[in-house]
Amino acid sequence: MHDLQINKDMRAALQQFVMRYARHPKSASQHIHIANVKMENGEMALYAYWKEDQSILLLQFFEHPSDEPGLSWLHHKARIDLKTGVVATEEQMNGSNYLVTRAWAQHIVHSCISLGKLLVLKGVPGFK
Known part of the structure; x- marks a missing residue:
């Protein structure tokens, strides 16, 4: 999507x-x-794949900088950890709102890398 701003x-x-x-x-x-x-339903949604963090970010939650100390809400609600938040099948999701299927995650990551715009940012160590 070359028109992505x-x-x-x-x-x-x-x-x-x-x-x-x-x-x-x-x-x-x-x-x-x-x-x-x-x-799958034909709608478009804005996502990001953060390579170094091995995560998918739900970008509708990143429309404005946050005043929340620690940004924990964003970290828990708008981020999918590809190491811990992915299961093989929908049955393994067991009704969870936090898990995604491997096929879904692969589709998002592939789309972001192959069709997306690369944003390079400088990071600093976080305080967890």
Whole structure:
């Protein structure tokens, strides 16, 4: 999606989030692939794949920088950890709102990398 525009508020919100949660030295670049992804129902949704964090970000929650200390709401509600939040089948989701299927996660990551816009941010170690 070459017409994808990342406005200054979204960029600032992502930078704020990366500065809080990046696990790498502050000199390390953080690569975030952002794309409008076509879902099974035909609708488009804005997602990001954060390479270094191995996570998917639900970007509708990153429209503005946050005043919330620690950004924990975003970290828990707008982030899918690809190491702990992915299961093989819908049955294994067991009604969870926090788990996703491997096929869904692969579709989002592939779409973000192949069709998306790359945003490179600098991260600093987070205080967890």
